[in-house]
Amino acid sequence: MNRKINNFYDVQQLLKQFGFIIYFKDKQDMLEMMEQEIRELHEYQLISKDTFIKCILIINQRRMSK
Template identity: 60%
Template sequence: MNTFYDVQKLLQKFGIIIYFKDEKNTLAMMDEELKALHDAMLIDHQTFIQARLIINQRRMNKL
């Protein structure tokens, strides 16, 4: 997983599609959904960390 699109595709595998007009809200909701998937042990720890890293990088680029 290397791109924001890859994170979106990961969430789509679980039927999760997130879009808000404000991208900050979109990123926050994606982060919450990733946490829920990780807590439910539906994604492994490495995937969780990589996806959160990509989301955080996108947040930093939007500042």
Template identity: 60%
Template sequence: MQEQINDFYDVLQLLKKYGFIVYFKDNNDTLEMIEQEINSLYHYNLLSKHNYLKCKMIISQRRE
């Protein structure tokens, strides 16, 4: 069953499910680390391509 990822909160909950809680004082650093963790999950096949791309899109929108 594929998880629904619709917003930034869902991305954070996905990371939390795998034990990642990311917070830095600088928002750009936080987003960079979240993106790295999402890349790692995808690299190890823990994340579907659809969810990976959705997460990347949400992070990119958050940066703007």
């Protein structure tokens, strides 16, 4: 998967490609679940290391901004 990941929406779209639509009322829970799914996609080598790192950074930035 060589998809450009530039923002939070791109992370959501990447997860959606794999069938994950993640929404929780609690934003922190949602971010935690997204991070877990991204980690598993990387673990199973479905996304590249660069994509994994960008996604984790974007999720962490979102965590810090709330």
